[in-house]
Amino acid sequence: MPIPTEPPPTGRDHRWQALAVCLVAGFMTLLDVSIVNVALPSIRSGLRMSESGLQWILSGYALTFGLALVPAGRLGDARSRRGVFMTGLALFTATSALAGAAQSEAWLVGARLLQGMAGGLLVPQVSGFIQQLFRGAERGKAFGLLGATIGLSTAVGPLLGGLLIEAFGAEQGWRWVFYVNLPIGLLTLPLAMRLLPPPPAREAAERRRGDFDPLGVLLLGLGTVLLLLPFVQEQQWPGAAKWLLVPASAVLLAAFVLWERRYARHGEPLVNMRLFEARSFSLGTLLSLVYFAGFTAIFFIFTLYLQNGLHYSALAAGLAITPFALGSGVAAAIGGRVVSRFGRPLVAAGLVLVVLGLAAAAVAVHLWSGPSVGWTTLGPLLVAGIGSGLVISPNQTLTLSEVPVSRAGSAGGVLQTAQRIGSAVGIAAVGSVFFSRVASDGGDWAGAFEWGLAVAVGFILLALLTTLLDIFGGARADRLPIPLPARAGDRTGDRS
Structure with missing residues (x-):
């Protein structure tokens, strides 16, 4: 779908610097979804954690993160995106320090619950600011950088976590997985105050009167x-x-x-249901849900296979995933630049590359399942990463292309909630197959990875089907945006 080419907003001379602030903060919160995975053995030995406690370190963050997304997006729309962003960033920095200083299982689990809530406050404001600050092809570039941030944060987490544990030791290295957020947060807060725009003065009074x-x-x-x-x-x-x-x-x-x-x-x-009457939004949200079900689960089972099955160190396991991260980051930035030219077919092409890359990775594991598997999967994961970069940022751009700026935060929260639900469903489904195969096959980690990968690819094929429905479903791709009911204070120029 071509993206409307409106003139860039005025009075936003620092919008690219403001975007950089948003992306740094967003990277920090999304990184904490994946970086903790490789730190679990260190946490277990450092705090004598139970299995249930370890699970809650992961699932508690995901739960409270997902819970906060839509209300936080609406709060930013109704009050002040900058205010909600800075509150979330300050809380995330403080709760990261709290998690790193944990002295017991209950302390760490509680800190992770609060940390997830803070991340959920912050993240919807990023897509809201992109909708507010950019128009036309520039918006596609901005979402391309956001897509690169999402892909890199998901894939780089295990590598960074491995480096920190390698540097600070297995007993205490896990603390630095959380402490690494402190300098980033403390540097980003004053920049956010200086560079992020407040609500326009003529809208501020209307926002203050808005209900919730x-x-x-x-x-x-x-x-x-x-x-x-x-x-x-x-x-x-x-x-x-x-x-x-x-x-x-x-x-x-x-x-x-x-x-x-x-x-x-x-x-x-909280969520205007007429948003879902826009084909781009409804199908794009569904695509995000099923794609993240496959996309996130891949890293979950691959890390388990490498560390538990092949006894890779945390650092080596992170390095093995790096090709996906590099491919995803570069392709996402490119995809954001060209999405206005190619539309949904670009997403479909990306999904085909992901399927081909993962299928090749499964073949590589089947043929060479020994310690060299990190090398044999390098090329396939690079291809899959390139494909993923052409999915995430273009889909986000297209999904939000018909959303008014006044609802950008809540719409972005819905989209990101779909991603979190997809991730949870995918990890549960893929993980269930993976663990059952490990148990039934007497510790055949390679075979379990192949079966789990097959389930993940099934989710990605569903995402491809959703994309094809959008391309060939009978609705014109170049139709005008659906006229959602306008709030007082909305302007024609605010509609993307």
């Missing part, structure tokens, strides 16, 4: 937690009773949709 839909926040929050909890606790919560939370979450989320439609008659809801 508390019942919508409650329904969405409970529904999201009940949906995510059985997936993030899949390995630690035995029995089938946990899956009863899924239909319960469906009831709450259906109630949320009905309430939002009703609330929209007299106020600005």
Whole structure:
């Protein structure tokens, strides 16, 4: 879909510097999703953690991160993106210090819950600022840099975590996985104050009078937690009773949709359901959900295979994933620049490359499953990473292309919530297959990785099908944006 080419906004001479501040902060919060994986053995030995505690270090962060995204996006839209961004950044820096100083299991788990909430406050403001500060092809470039940040943060986490543990030792190295955020946060806060724009003065009064839909926040929050909890606790919560939370979450989320439609008659809801009438937004959000289900799970099982199956060190396991990170980062930046020319077919091409690269990685593991597997998967992972870079940032640009700036934060929160739900579902599904194959095949880690990779590729093929539906589904790709109801203070020039 061609992206409208509006003139760049005026009064934003420092918008690229402001974007750099947003990307640094966003990188820091997203990095903490993946960097902790390789630190788990160090945390276990340093704090004598239980299996349940280790799981909550990962799942607790994911839960509170996902819980905060949409309300934080709406709060930034309704009040001040800069204020919410700086609050989230300050809290994330403080909770990182709290996590690094942990002296017990409960202390660290509690710090991770707070850290996830702070990250969820901050991240939706990044896409909101991109919508606010950039137009046309420049917006595509900005989202390209954001896509590179997402890809790099996911893939570089294990490498950086391995380096820190190697440098500071297995007993205490895990603390520096959290302490590394302190200098970044302390340097970024004053830059954010200086460079991020406040709400325009003529909109500030209207924003202060804006409502916040508390019942919508409650329904969405409970529904999201009940949906995510059985997936993030899949390995630690035995029995089938946990899956009863899924239909319960469906009831709450259906109630949320009905309430939002009703609330929209007299106020600005948490999520305006008319956003989903835009084909670009609805299909792009679905694509994000299923793609992240496969994309994130790959790193989860590959790290386990290398460290537990082949006894790679944390550093060596991180290095093995680096080709994907490099390919993803470079391709995302390029994809953001050319998405306005190629539209959804660019995303489809990226997904094909991801499938081909992962299939080649599976063949490499099948033929050479010994200690040299990190070398044999280098080329396939590079190809898959290039493909991933052509998926994430172009899809984000296209998905948000019809969203008014006044709803950019809440729409970005919805998109990122879909990514978090997809990640949780994918890790649970792929991890279940992976662990069951390890148990049934007597420790055949290579075979388990191949089966898990097959499930991950299945999710990516679903993402490809979703993209093809958008391309060939019968709606014109060059149609005008759907006219969403405007708030007081919205302007025609704010519509992307």
